Amino acid sequence: MNVPSNVGKSTLLAMCIFWIINFTKDVSMDLAGIVLLSAIPIFICVTLVIIITICPIFWILKKDTISNYAIAKKYFPYYAIVMFGLCLMGVIASRADIYSISFFITVFITTAQSWVWFAKENKV
Amino acid sequence: MKQAIIILSSLVFSTLFYSQNIGLNLSIFSILTLIVLIISNTNKFKNKATIIYALLYLVTAAIVFFQHTTLSIITNCVVFFTLIGSITEARSSIFVNWLNGFYTTVAGFFHRSFHFNEKEAKPILKKDIDFIHWIKLIGIPLVFIIVFILLYKNGNSVFNDLISQINLKFINMQWILFSVLGYFLFSNIINPVEVEHATKLDLETGNSLFKGKNFSEEDLKKEKQLGTTLMLLLNVLIVFYLVTDIIAISTSATSNAETLSNQVHSGINALIASIVIAIVIILYFFRGNLNFYKDNKTLKSLAFIWIILNAVLVILIALKNNIYVSSFGFTYKRVGVYIYLLLTFIGLVTTFLKVLKVKNLLFLFRVNTQIAFAILMLCSAVNWDYHITYYNINYAQSVDLNYLIKLSNNNASLLKTYNDKNTLSSNNYKRINNKHTNFIELLEDRNWQEYTYENLKQSNNTKTQNY
Incomplete structure (x- = not known):
């Protein structure tokens, strides 16, 4: 499993989604520095979420005879449903504030795409 | 395409x-x-x-x-x-x-x-557009x-x-x-x-349920004894409870509705929980090989009697709720109790069928979810706010206007008619008028995407008034 590559790609994806949604409300030059700096917390968040919630599934279940694809095929649906539920709860709890919405949409799409990248690593 | x-x-x-x-x-x-x-x-x-x-x-x-x-x-x-x-x-x-x-x-x-079917997987020879x-x-x-x-x-x-x-x-x-x-x-x-x-x-x-591999007569005999004893005692207890409950309803129901409301509120949750536990106990004993044990007739009969007695219990709770509703009118909670009781009653019937026809747990889950879906469909077809208000202002012995005003705008027109035909306190009169005015304003402010049947009704009313 190529975790660093996955985390790198996921961080870029997360940054794009998060700021695209936020820029729909307000685009300002003052935010340019914040956008660049946001790479650090986004990277930390993405790394933690991937290492804590996705990697253990592959680490525990991975065997020579079972491919990443087979694991993703079996467990991704449940993960996606639970993650969507949690993100939806987050959006509702935050009373649909734009930052919260963009954060939770980013979390859902990034984690789902991260699964796709892991599954495609060594397709049988 | x-x-x-x-x-x-x-x-x-x-x-x-x-x-x-x-x-x-x-x-x-x-x-x-x-x-x-x-x-x-x-x-x-x-x-x-x-x-x-x-x-x-x-x-x-x-x-x-x-x-x-x-x-x-x-x-x-x-x-x-x-x-x-x-x-x-x-x-x-x-x-x-x-x-x-x-x-x-x-x-x-x-x-x-990332998905592809391993059996049907074919190499992609041509891509129309590389998105x-x-x-x-x-x-x-x-x-x-x-x-x-x-x-x-x-x-x-x-x-x-x-x-x-x-x-x-x-x-x-x-x-x-x-x-x-x-x-x-x-x-x-x-x-x-x-x-x-x-x-x-x-x-x-x-x-369907099938005979398991570990079919031990000795173990099943012990389980059957435990089940029979438990069912027998529970049957005696529920009969005793039902008799006392019938006495309680017949003596206190009509005389003091407020006491009854307290009884209903405190009792219904516990009673429904007891019925759910009853179903779980039956499911536990009839989960496997005991269904195929030759001497299980007594246990089965006791289970059937218990299910029937629990159904009687459901009917008694419905009766209590009914007395309560006729005195104080409908609320969402009271409607919820009826639906809850209906679901519980259906649950008891399907449990009865499961034991009778030797079905597995999945059968129970499949049938019950289908019935729950059907009930959801039926319930969604009812405009509850309107019907609760209609029943309460026409048939209930006492009307809680405060509760009715707090319901959604679906009852605004009905309350307005009630307000115009009856003499209410100035506060309630004002609140109902405000609710109706807000409702009309809301209807008028709606974009075409937000239109409902109320908009059509309202526009028809306006046309009639203009003529």
């Missing part, structure tokens, strides 16, 4: 829902979804179950327009998931349909990104151009002035993102996907 349908649908999606409340838009969206699904999965719509769910989806879409209640909106969503799940695999149980439908709706796009390449070709330069424009703006005042003159405010980015959300939704559902593991397991498991 599919891409064109998805893009067109996503634009309609934005037009219908962006910055709008639910109303006519959800009904139109349901029709649109159905058209998209029929076009992209024509073969699947030859199945009876799928056709029925499609019709139910249309019915719920109409109910949303006519009733405009939260329950009707929830039901519409549930039927949407059921329909999508049915297109995925029509033979699966309804709860697996929900699972497949929900999964398709939230993650179908990602599923297809990823086009996204990279347009997206990456665009992002860098924007970043550099923002950076250069501070370096040169002439450049800054020129850039500032570009006014892109006519582009509504939120609308565009909303269209992207619509695109994501339609690309998810256009080719429904399945949770393979759950669907396969469901299709492979029947409803």
Whole structure:
């Protein structure tokens, strides 16, 4: 499993989604520095979420005879449903504030795409 | 072709829902979804179950327009998931349909990104359009151009002035993102996907229970003794309880309704919990080989008697609730008790059938979820706020106007008529008039996407008044 590559790609994806949604409300030059700096917390968040919630599934279940694809095929649906539920709860709890919405949409799409990248690593 | 349908649908999606409340838009969206699904999965719509769910989806879409209640909106969503799940695999149980439908709706796009059928997998020889390449070709330069424009703006005042003159405010980015959300939704559902593991397991498991490998007469005899003793004692206890309960109802019901209300509130939850536990106990004893044990007749009879006695208990609770309702009128809680009791009663009947016909737990789950779905459909067809108000002001011995005023606007016109025909306290008179005025204003402020049947009624009333 190529975790660093996955985390790198996921961080870029997360940054794009998060700021695209936020820029729909307000685009300002003052935010340019914040956008660049946001790479650090986004990277930390993405790394933690991937290492804590996705990697253990592959680490525990991975065997020579079972491919990443087979694991993703079996467990991704449940993960996606639970993650969507949690993100939806987050959006509702935050009373649909734009930052919260963009954060939770980013979390859902990034984690789902991260699964796709892991599954495609060594397709049988 | 599919891409064109998805893009067109996503634009309609934005037009219908962006910055709008639910109303006519959800009904139109349901029709649109159905058209998209029929076009992209024509073969699947030859199945009876799928056709029925499609019709139910249309019915719920109409109910949303006519009733405009939260329950009707929830039901519409549930039927949407059921329909999508049915297109995925029509033979699966309804709860697996929900699972497949929900999964398709939230993650179908990602599923297809990495999914392929090993048996049918063929090398891709030709690609019509390389979307990823086009996204990279347009997206990456665009992002860098924007970043550099923002950076250069501070370096040169002439450049800054020129850039500032570009006014892109006519582009509504939120609308565009909303269209992207619509695109994501339609690309998810256009080719429904399945949770393979759950669907396969469901299709492979029947409803009947079979004799297990570890069939030990000795163990079963002990279990039967335990079950018989427990059932016998529980039967004696419930008979005793029922007798005392009947005495209590016959003596206190009509004389003091307030005491009864306390009894109902404190007792119903406990009684319903006891019935659920009763079902669990029966399911425990009849979970496996005891069903095939030759001397299980006494235990079975006791279980049947207990189920019947629990059904009597349900009827008694309904009776208590009935007395309570006739005194104080309906509330959501009291309606909820009836529905809860109905579901419990059905649960007892299906448990009876499970034991009688030696069925497994999955049978119970399948039948009960189907019945729950049917009850949800029926309940969504009722405008509860209107009917609660109608019953309370016409038939209840005492009317809690404060409660009725706090209900949704669905009862505003009814309360207004009641207000005009009766002499109420000045406070209530004012509150009801305010509620009605707010309701009328709300109807008039609605965009066409938010229209409901009330708008049509209101416009007809206005026309009649003008004549």
